Amino acid sequence: MSAISKERSQPDVVDAACRARVASRTLAKLSNQSRNELLMEVAKAIEEGSRKIFDANERDCHAAEPAVLAGTMSSAMLARLRINSQGVQEMAARVRDVARLADPLGRRLAATELDDGLVLYKESCPLGVIGIVFESRPDVVPQVAALSLKSGNAVLLKGGAEAAHTNQALVAIWRECLAAFPCAPLDSIHLLQTRADVMELLTLDRDVDLIIPRGSRELVQFVVQHSRIPVLGHGEGICHVYIDRAADIEKALRITLDSKVQYPAACNAAETLLVHQEVAAEFLPKVLSRLRDAGVEVRGCSKTIAQLAEQEVVPASEDDWATEYSDLILSLKIVADAEEAIMHIHRYGSGHTETIVTEDREAARRFLEDVDAAGVYHNASTRFADGFRYGLGAELGISTNKLHARGPVGLEGLTTYKYKLLGDGHIVAEYSSGARIFKHRPLC
Amino acid sequence: MSAISKERSQPDVVDAACRARVASRTLAKLSNQSRNELLMEVAKAIEEGSRKIFDANERDCHAAEPAVLAGTMSSAMLARLRINSQGVQEMAARVRDVARLADPLGRRLAATELDDGLVLYKESCPLGVIGIVFESRPDVVPQVAALSLKSGNAVLLKGGAEAAHTNQALVAIWRECLAAFPCAPLDSIHLLQTRADVMELLTLDRDVDLIIPRGSRELVQFVVQHSRIPVLGHGEGICHVYIDRAADIEKALRITLDSKVQYPAACNAAETLLVHQEVAAEFLPKVLSRLRDAGVEVRGCSKTIAQLAEQEVVPASEDDWATEYSDLILSLKIVADAEEAIMHIHRYGSGHTETIVTEDREAARRFLEDVDAAGVYHNASTRFADGFRYGLGAELGISTNKLHARGPVGLEGLTTYKYKLLGDGHIVAEYSSGARIFKHRPLC
Numbered sequence: 001m002s003a004i005s006k007e008r009s010q011p012d013v014v015d016a017a018c019r020a021r022v023a024s025r026t027l028a029k030l031s032n033q034s035r036n037e038l039l040m041e042v043a044k045a046i047e048e049g050s051r052k053i054f055d056a057n058e059r060d061c062h063a064a065e066p067a068v069l070a071g072t073m074s075s076a077m078l079a080r081l082r083i084n085s086q087g088v089q090e091m092a093a094r095v096r097d098v099a100r101l102a103d104p105l106g107r108r109l110a111a112t113e114l115d116d117g118l119v120l121y122k123e124s125c126p127l128g129v130i131g132i133v134f135e136s137r138p139d140v141v142p143q144v145a146a147l148s149l150k151s152g153n154a155v156l157l158k159g160g161a162e163a164a165h166t167n168q169a170l171v172a173i174w175r176e177c178l179a180a181f182p183c184a185p186l187d188s189i190h191l192l193q194t195r196a197d198v199m200e201l202l203t204l205d206r207d208v209d210l211i212i213p214r215g216s217r218e219l220v221q222f223v224v225q226h227s228r229i230p231v232l233g234h235g236e237g238i239c240h241v242y243i244d245r246a247a248d249i250e251k252a253l254r255i256t257l258d259s260k261v262q263y264p265a266a267c268n269a270a271e272t273l274l275v276h277q278e279v280a281a282e283f284l285p286k287v288l289s290r291l292r293d294a295g296v297e298v299r300g301c302s303k304t305i306a307q308l309a310e311q312e313v314v315p316a317s318e319d320d321w322a323t324e325y326s327d328l329i330l331s332l333k334i335v336a337d338a339e340e341a342i343m344h345i346h347r348y349g350s351g352h353t354e355t356i357v358t359e360d361r362e363a364a365r366r367f368l369e370d371v372d373a374a375g376v377y378h379n380a381s382t383r384f385a386d387g388f389r390y391g392l393g394a395e396l397g398i399s400t401n402k403l404h405a406r407g408p409v410g411l412e413g414l415t416t417y418k419y420k421l422l423g424d425g426h427i428v429a430e431y432s433s434g435a436r437i438f439k440h441r442p443l444c
Numbered sequence: 445m446s447a448i449s450k451e452r453s454q455p456d457v458v459d460a461a462c463r464a465r466v467a468s469r470t471l472a473k474l475s476n477q478s479r480n481e482l483l484m485e486v487a488k489a490i491e492e493g494s495r496k497i498f499d500a501n502e503r504d505c506h507a508a509e510p511a512v513l514a515g516t517m518s519s520a521m522l523a524r525l526r527i528n529s530q531g532v533q534e535m536a537a538r539v540r541d542v543a544r545l546a547d548p549l550g551r552r553l554a555a556t557e558l559d560d561g562l563v564l565y566k567e568s569c570p571l572g573v574i575g576i577v578f579e580s581r582p583d584v585v586p587q588v589a590a591l592s593l594k595s596g597n598a599v600l601l602k603g604g605a606e607a608a609h610t611n612q613a614l615v616a617i618w619r620e621c622l623a624a625f626p627c628a629p630l631d632s633i634h635l636l637q638t639r640a641d642v643m644e645l646l647t648l649d650r651d652v653d654l655i656i657p658r659g660s661r662e663l664v665q666f667v668v669q670h671s672r673i674p675v676l677g678h679g680e681g682i683c684h685v686y687i688d689r690a691a692d693i694e695k696a697l698r699i700t701l702d703s704k705v706q707y708p709a710a711c712n713a714a715e716t717l718l719v720h721q722e723v724a725a726e727f728l729p730k731v732l733s734r735l736r737d738a739g740v741e742v743r744g745c746s747k748t749i750a751q752l753a754e755q756e757v758v759p760a761s762e763d764d765w766a767t768e769y770s771d772l773i774l775s776l777k778i779v780a781d782a783e784e785a786i787m788h789i790h791r792y793g794s795g796h797t798e799t800i801v802t803e804d805r806e807a808a809r810r811f812l813e814d815v816d817a818a819g820v821y822h823n824a825s826t827r828f829a830d831g832f833r834y835g836l837g838a839e840l841g842i843s844t845n846k847l848h849a850r851g852p853v854g855l856e857g858l859t860t861y862k863y864k865l866l867g868d869g870h871i872v873a874e875y876s877s878g879a880r881i882f883k884h885r886p887l888c
Binding site for chain 1: 469472473556558562564569571572653654674692694695698699701702706707790808812813814816817818819820821822823824825827828829833834835845846847848850851852860861862863864865866867868869870871872873875876882884886
């Protein structure tokens with residue numbers, strides 16, 4: 001096995017990562033103004049290169065037709081693959097949007113005077129090299145490349161085979177802009193080609209600092225399982241709406257419906273509705289009627305079934321509580337109190353986004369304190385869990401990890417920090433001997 | 445192999461982690477005042493329980509004697525294992541120190557008014573459950589248990605077998621305090637016993653949020669290789685001192701000596717001295733004389749050898765540049781300019797701490813910008829890279845990772861954050877339809 005993997009080693013990927021690392025050092029020195037000018041050039045080049053993009057995209061779409069006919073590719077997938085002139089405009093617009101975001105680099109996170117003439121600064125800086133593995137939609141290329149460039153990171157991209165020509169055309173345009181721009185390193189973007197490339201990429205923990213998978217749960221799980229590099233943004237979303245005893249029923253209906261049906265495929269859509277037993281009699285008939293009108297299948301706990309006419313609600317199995325439907329299905333459980341709701345959330349939830357509907361401020365405060373999740377909401381739809389809605393300006397993904405970045409992740413997720421210490425010949429021996437003592441005066 | 449590991453599965457560890465997770469939910473609710481009072485109780489109990497600690501420690505030291513006689517345990521290790529009454533006082537004092545630190549929880553990291561009546565807060569909160577794997581010194585137990593409690597985290601500890609009784613006595617005292625304290629969950633501290641326990645612990649990524657190894661490089665590497673859980677604080681330190689063309693020679697001598705000899709076993713001690721060719725003739729004879737007086741062996745590049753009498757300097761091999769000596773040995777290279785110094789640092793350094801000695805502010809600025817490391821210093825000893833010296837109040841370790849925590853890590857490294865969203869029936873559909881638009885007004 002080890003002999004085989006040696007034979008299969010991918011010198012091109014190793015080489016690309018190594019060159020990306022070198023490029024990242026130059027990229028980190030570019031001013032915010034230069035990075036923004038370059039992004040504006042790229043946006044213009046995407047618009048001006050639309051012919052090349054369409055031609056490449058046509059080849060991809062044409063190549064995909066047999067798969068669609070054979071049923072191995074859905075027509076929805078084909079639709080996501082196809083780029084029209086509006087799509088090109090949108091890609092360019094998104095790149096310009098990224099240029100307009102605040103500079104995530106060089107932010108002073110802390111400053112401390114350690115002693116006379118000895119000052120410590122903590123400042124944000126790029127991570128270095130980002131690997132991004134994604135599926136189908138070629139518009140991911142300019143989007144993530146723009147976010148990486150804005151944050152001073154080099155990027156290695158691997159898209160789906162079905163979009164190979166389109167991705168190549170987009171990366172070629174990007175590299176032409178880099179080549180023409182003063183001081184911008186050409187090797188700050190690379191397109192990887194094969195699945196073997198991805199396997200190799202995931203082992204290059206010396207030259208790649210972060211892996212971001214964008215796509216299906218299967219893709220994310222594959223990347224998490226095989227990566228030696230930290231992985232960002234794999235947010236399985238088993239989100240709950242809890243209707244408290246003191247809920248305003250109208251708000252409860254609005255929030256339940258929005259959380260479930262506004263976009264059921266999203267990870268921040270609700271999968272389970274928890275209802276306090278004291279409001280079940282009033283709330284359930286109303287919410288079931290609305291959910292039925294919206295085409296939602298409801299799977300209820302035994303108490304729900306006992307309380308309601310059987311034809312409305314399917315019995316829920318144990319598996320239902322742990323399932324991300326990503327569809328118009330909702331599991332429903334009647335709970336004795338908020339404590340039981342929270343225990344259910346901690347047992348089955350994925351730590352993504354949880355909301356309580358109540359007019360009881362103390363109950364809300366406790367729920368927000370006690371629930372361990374990236375987002376804890378009071379009287380708001382779970383669907384707000386999103387980088388744009390949070391005002392982050394851009395979203396790389398939603399993380400259910402607790403380290404580095406949690407919840408919706410913006411440009412900040414592509415940065416780290418360094419400590420800068422400015423002295424004047426200061427040495428530790430003088431502090432160890434007691435000749436000098438630290439002041440540790442915060443400067444900001 | 446998989447059958448064997450199944451047979452050997454450790455229900456006790458799984459159970460302990462699961463109970464620690466439950467305990468962590470209660471712990472997260474304790475006020476800062478309660479956590480501090482509990483720490484003060486523990487400090488008192490350690491002092492009052494000194495007899496039990498000495499007895500247990502005596503058993504460990506007695507059991508270690510054959511290993512010392514057989515030469516499998518050094519007398520230095522035995523010395524680190526032994527606890528005297530001063531040691532007990534220091535353990536208690538350290539716990540009190542932690543109680544006096546600022547509360548790392550509930551800090552407001554950001555606040556944004558998304559729209560009228562819809563406000564988003566980003567607040568620090570505990571990670572949950574921390575696993576700590578350490579060697580020899582039993583004083584790690586109260587120290588890390590105190591830091592975990594202060595930051596609202598439950599903790600699973602696994603110490604060295606040679607300190608088993610002492611560790612047990614310390615954890616027993618801790619648990620007695622927990623049992624007597626209102627609302628404090630007993631399961632917030634567990635002592636694991638065997639190496640098999642550690643192997644099992646490293647797989648429990650659902651119930652354990654972070655692993656911190658404390659000890660030898662071998663221990664750290666073992667943990668990193670086998671952990672499915674994120675690992676904090678494995679700082680291999682190949683640190684460089686670069687003497688620039690415009691260096692003040694007296695400062696250069698002070699900083700070189702302090703960085704190398706003040707405590708050579710530390711990870712922030714310098715391993716390589718880089719000297720600009722234009723100052724080599726003046727600086728090298730002086731620094732070599734001082735280093736020789738301090739008992740340091742110097743291994744030089746070919747230019748150094750050519751420039752100096754051979755008897756003073758051993759030739760450096762390629763391996764030397766990549767070696768953390770942790771000893772009174774220093775490799776030395778003459779470089780053409782700062783750029784070559786930085787290239788050398790990026791090629792061989794571990795991203796820990798790098799310093800430039802120069803009176804040229806622009807050269808210093810460039811070095812601090814361009815060098816990719818947790819700490820980049822100007823005219824200061826590398827030995828300042830330390831949580832206490834940075835004013836963090838406590839140190840969990842020094843991280844050469846770029847994600848979550850970089851450089852010296854204090855209590856903040858044991859926290860994450862959650863987003864709290866407070867609304868009044870807000871739903872996303874109204875924003876998607878354009879009926880409402882976001883304000884995104886920063887509140888702090």
